[in-house]
Amino acid sequence: MKTPFRGFTAILLKEFTVIFRDPTTLFFMFFPPLIQIIAFGYALDNDVKHMATVVLNQDRTAESRQWVEKFVDTQTFRVVAEVNSVDELSSAIRAGKAYVGLQIPPDFTRNLHAGRGAQVQVLIDGSSSTIALQALQTSMGLALRESLTTVMREARRTEMPIEVRPQILYNPTMKSANFFVPGVMGIALQIATVFATALSLVRERERGTLENLLVAPLSRWGFMLGKLTPYLLISMTMATCIFLVARWVFGIPIRGDVRALFLATFLYVFTMLSLGLLISSRAQNHMQALQMTMALLLPAVFFSGFIFPIETMPKFFQWISTLIPATYFIGLMRAIMLRGASVAEYWFSFAVLAAMGAGLFSLCVIRFRQRIA
Amino acid sequence: MPAATMIACEALTKRFGHFTAVDQVSFAVAKGSIFGFLGPNGSGKSTVIRMLCGLLEPSAGRAHIAGFDVARQTEDIKPLIGYMSQKFSLYDELTAHENLNFYGRLYGLRGAGLRRRYAELVALTHLAPYLNRRAALLSGGWRQRLAMACSLMHKPSVLFLDEPTAGIDPVARRELWDLLFEFSSQGMTLFVTTHYMDEAERCSHVGYIYMSKLVVCGEPDDLKQLPIVNPANTKRLDVTCEQVTVGLQAVRQLPGVRTATVFGQSMHLLVDASLSEDFLRAELARVKISHADIRPIAPSLEDVFVALTNNENGASA
Numbered sequence: 001m002k003t004p005f006r007g008f009t010a011i012l013l014k015e016f017t018v019i020f021r022d023p024t025t026l027f028f029m030f031f032p033p034l035i036q037i038i039a040f041g042y043a044l045d046n047d048v049k050h051m052a053t054v055v056l057n058q059d060r061t062a063e064s065r066q067w068v069e070k071f072v073d074t075q076t077f078r079v080v081a082e083v084n085s086v087d088e089l090s091s092a093i094r095a096g097k098a099y100v101g102l103q104i105p106p107d108f109t110r111n112l113h114a115g116r117g118a119q120v121q122v123l124i125d126g127s128s129s130t131i132a133l134q135a136l137q138t139s140m141g142l143a144l145r146e147s148l149t150t151v152m153r154e155a156r157r158t159e160m161p162i163e164v165r166p167q168i169l170y171n172p173t174m175k176s177a178n179f180f181v182p183g184v185m186g187i188a189l190q191i192a193t194v195f196a197t198a199l200s201l202v203r204e205r206e207r208g209t210l211e212n213l214l215v216a217p218l219s220r221w222g223f224m225l226g227k228l229t230p231y232l233l234i235s236m237t238m239a240t241c242i243f244l245v246a247r248w249v250f251g252i253p254i255r256g257d258v259r260a261l262f263l264a265t266f267l268y269v270f271t272m273l274s275l276g277l278l279i280s281s282r283a284q285n286h287m288q289a290l291q292m293t294m295a296l297l298l299p300a301v302f303f304s305g306f307i308f309p310i311e312t313m314p315k316f317f318q319w320i321s322t323l324i325p326a327t328y329f330i331g332l333m334r335a336i337m338l339r340g341a342s343v344a345e346y347w348f349s350f351a352v353l354a355a356m357g358a359g360l361f362s363l364c365v366i367r368f369r370q371r372i373a
Numbered sequence: 374m375p376a377a378t379m380i381a382c383e384a385l386t387k388r389f390g391h392f393t394a395v396d397q398v399s400f401a402v403a404k405g406s407i408f409g410f411l412g413p414n415g416s417g418k419s420t421v422i423r424m425l426c427g428l429l430e431p432s433a434g435r436a437h438i439a440g441f442d443v444a445r446q447t448e449d450i451k452p453l454i455g456y457m458s459q460k461f462s463l464y465d466e467l468t469a470h471e472n473l474n475f476y477g478r479l480y481g482l483r484g485a486g487l488r489r490r491y492a493e494l495v496a497l498t499h500l501a502p503y504l505n506r507r508a509a510l511l512s513g514g515w516r517q518r519l520a521m522a523c524s525l526m527h528k529p530s531v532l533f534l535d536e537p538t539a540g541i542d543p544v545a546r547r548e549l550w551d552l553l554f555e556f557s558s559q560g561m562t563l564f565v566t567t568h569y570m571d572e573a574e575r576c577s578h579v580g581y582i583y584m585s586k587l588v589v590c591g592e593p594d595d596l597k598q599l600p601i602v603n604p605a606n607t608k609r610l611d612v613t614c615e616q617v618t619v620g621l622q623a624v625r626q627l628p629g630v631r632t633a634t635v636f637g638q639s640m641h642l643l644v645d646a647s648l649s650e651d652f653l654r655a656e657l658a659r660v661k662i663s664h665a666d667i668r669p670i671a672p673s674l675e676d677v678f679v680a681l682t683n684n685e686n687g688a689s690a
Contacts, residue, residue: 006481009478010475011479013475014464014471017466017467018467021466207465208460208462209463209464210459211456211462212456212476212524214428215477216476216480217448217451217452270407
């Protein structure tokens, strides 16, 4: 009667009944990830557009007004006010009424016509580097383009001496949701999965039902698999919902093989659920389980490439990122969804996730002691 | 022919760091008997049960259940034992029906075997009206019955009950004991911890653990004959009177009264054999207790444990 998985069916059925009997568990598994996806897909957009701009036009000519229009035409700037002094200009930025101040000096048109370097002053609020960078690039680009047009007209040339023809592959419109949503899938899934299993075993310990399980003749493998499987099925269902939202609500393309997508998700979810069980088998109570989970999940937010590119991190943090399952999963999601990558091209990430999953699960089975002390 | 030994402990010891929770406890429990394990809170009762169930590893000494070593042959023991922990741990979200089926499946029961055993236990514990109620909504007595039925699904040979009657009303307590006697008569060995002396009196054997050590172990009637409980030239008297507490203060001062304890409406005295009942009555009259009913009694189990505890405290002081 000593099969290696004895007790599996009993635990599996019980766990399913308990989960569906208590809808709050299900709610907290499904709700936060969907909110996160929607938040990151809609609200969090680093395509900066129409930033508030104040204008100080001391030249007051038709040309100078035309130049202000050229700034507005880039879609990056939006004039919120015209001011009359440099003081007003800088105080508007300091007060947070505008990110950018555009100053056109009195001799602008005169210098322009005379062929002397005409100057435009652009003040940029550097407190948000993303916004500052965008304003800087747009205004520099504008100046460069206008200068080149003038120079070429004077030299009577119609073609650029050198031309760069950039082509953005896989995300041609540079939509930031395409970058964020695959990342947030990794983060949202890990929170839901790790918490679910981390709390499930601790709950048994706190209620005293764990003792009853420990005196029963069930195997550790059967016990752990019985605990993990229901959450695995629920998590896969949840992942499917997230894919549907990503595809049909945010129009994120899925260019690669859907089976590859699900294989990656399966390995990732299994790994994270095992991590939750491992936490659970160590923690003595709810509080400890929550703290351990937070401590283990937080690094993934910063070092998984979810927001900040791993390549630009110092070596030490790059090394940390290689230990985080979310790093591989997020990489795989972007590769498969946006670039249509195949399993063969990304076999290493698949292998790492599989190894992490198998390793963590075995560890929690082996470390789980069938005694209470 | 003496019954086979079901549980045997030899110098069983458990240390937690520097604290010795169970100190060289040795005893044997015969098959089919009801063994009552008594002792104050924190004396080591639950630790002994947990070692016997394989939940805790003994620090020293050995214990066997049905011939299997509890430390090394845990897996062989598990199918043989049932364990009802202090908190009647049940799954609150599950109904009584689901709890029973879960514990049945956990022990490998399925199909017709599971259904048959389920029906037997429902009939035995009268749980039928409550089967579809969630465990969380059952009252203490019914939770206890359900927990016991759950621990019996696999027909264990030994059932460990850790304070099964704590927080249960008197009727439910009596009914539980009726069930225990029935199991015992079917050959099941029962190992019960309790604080209630009336329950201890009903056990076929009792062990008393105090400050991690097993102080005494035997049949209740034998324990009452122990010399330490019945010192030479003494007798035990039951004095029933009004205002027992006033009477107690008075008799405690008297020469020849060794111990005096209140038992409900009466007091139990251990006095010199030479002390006369008339003398007692006269002394009680001095504190305005005009009528007292005095009769000789045999020691109760409580007297046994009080005597043993005093003796232990005296020895260690």
